[in-house]
Amino acid sequence: MTSISLAFVFIPPGMFMLLFILVFVFALYAQIRVSSAYGKNSQIPSRSGLTGREAAEAVMAQAGIHDVSIEETDGHLTDHYDPLRKSLVLSSENYRGTSLAAIGVAAHESGHAIQHKIGYKMLNFRMALVPATQIVSRIVPFVILASWFLVRGLTGVMLDVAIICYAVLTLFQLITLPVEFDASRRAKAQLVSLGILDRDEMPGVNQTLDAAALTYVAAFIGALLNLLYLLSRRQN
Numbered sequence: 538m539t540s541i542s543l544a545f546v547f548i549p550p551g552m553f554m555l556l557f558i559l560v561f562v563f564a565l566y567a568q569i570r571v572s573s574a575y576g577k578n579s580q581i582p583s584r585s586g587l588t589g590r591e592a593a594e595a596v597m598a599q600a601g602i603h604d605v606s607i608e609e610t611d612g613h614l615t616d617h618y619d620p621l622r623k624s625l626v627l628s629s630e631n632y633r634g635t636s637l638a639a640i641g642v643a644a645h646e647s648g649h650a651i652q653h654k655i656g657y658k659m660l661n662f663r664m665a666l667v668p669a670t671q672i673v674s675r676i677v678p679f680v681i682l683a684s685w686f687l688v689r690g691l692t693g694v695m696l697d698v699a700i701i702c703y704a705v706l707t708l709f710q711l712i713t714l715p716v717e718f719d720a721s722r723r724a725k726a727q728l729v730s731l732g733i734l735d736r737d738e739m740p741g742v743n744q745t746l747d748a749a750a751l752t753y754v755a756a757f758i759g760a761l762l763n764l765l766y767l768l769s770r771r772q773n
Contacts, residue, residue, distance in 0.1 A: 553766050560759050567751035574748035575614065578638035578741040579630065585733055589631040589643030596647035596727045597625075605650050609633075616642050618649035620664055625650055637734070637741035644728050645746055648720030657719065663712045670709045673702040696771055703764040710757035717753050721746040 587595070590607050597605055606624045609632040616627050625646050631639040652660040680699045684691045691699055725742060728734045734742065 553762075553769070556762055557766075560755070560762055564752075564755040564759060567748070567755045570748040570751055571614075574744045575638050575642075578641070578745050579634065579636045581637045581741055582635050583637055583640055583734055583738060586635050587640065587733055588633055588635055589627055589639040590633070592640040592728070592733050593625055593627065593643040593647045595731055595733060596644050596724065597650050599727060599731055600647075600651045600654060602650055602654050607632075614642070616646050618646045618653070620649070620653045620660070623650075623653075637738055638745045640728065640733060641724065641742035641745045642749075644724035644733075644742075645720050645749075647727070648723035649716075651723055652716065652720060657716075659712055659715045659719070663709065663716055666705070666709045666712065669705050673705045677702050677706075691767070691770065696767065700764065700767045700771060703760060703767055707757070707760040707764045710753070710760045713753055714757060717750060721750065 590609075593607055597603075604623060606622075608624050608626045609629055610626050612628055613630070614628060616631055618625050625643075627643055627646065631642045633639075649660065651657075676698065680691070680695060680702065683695060684699075724746070725739065728742065729736055729739065
């Protein structure tokens with residue numbers, strides 16, 4: 538018996554359906570937590586009155602970052618840092634907002650800019666995986682669609698392709714965890730040290746960023762479970 542098959546001895550086939558349901562429930566819970574935490578703390582203005590843009594600018598300036606543009610975009614929680622364009626993109630509600638949630642999210646994205654500047658290895662690893670992740674993300678829907686029309690479902694080459702795709706996605710989600718946790722850690726430290734927020738305001742930021750972290754955990758668990766399921770199919 539191979540080492541791969543040994544890994545699945547303790548996972549009966551019927552258990553996967555239960556695990557998929559549990560992961561779905563957890564992912565739903567994570568989304569609810571994010572919406573609740575963000576909605577609550579977006580209604581609490583910071584004492585400093587700084588906008589998300591100003592907070593992000595201050596955090597990056599403290600780190601010696603002056604070549605990253607801060608841009609405004611539409612949408613809800615569409616905030617992200619683009620290392621290729623060296624731009625920090627904030628949704629309008631966080632770009633212009635002065636709430637604890639807006640400042641927390643903006644500072645978190647600034648944390649990614651700091652990671653980029655210092656050459657944080659896990660961020661570099663994730664950046665290197667982006668092209669492969671984009672490719673397999675386009676392939677997966679076709680693989681799933683093809684499985685519906687195959688009499689025996691995913692088998693042979695198609696199954697191997699699916700396994701490779703989910704292996705890449707799982708690795709990407711795994712690398713994402715320390716990248717996101719580290720960005721939040723840097724953000725929280727800077728907000729207090731720069732006096733942007735008082736210590737008694739930090740629980741609102743912590744609640745918002747910690748809830749967002751759950752969504753990344755859920756994404757990783759979901760990708761991993763899909764990979765394990767496909768590997769179990771392969772050994773059979």
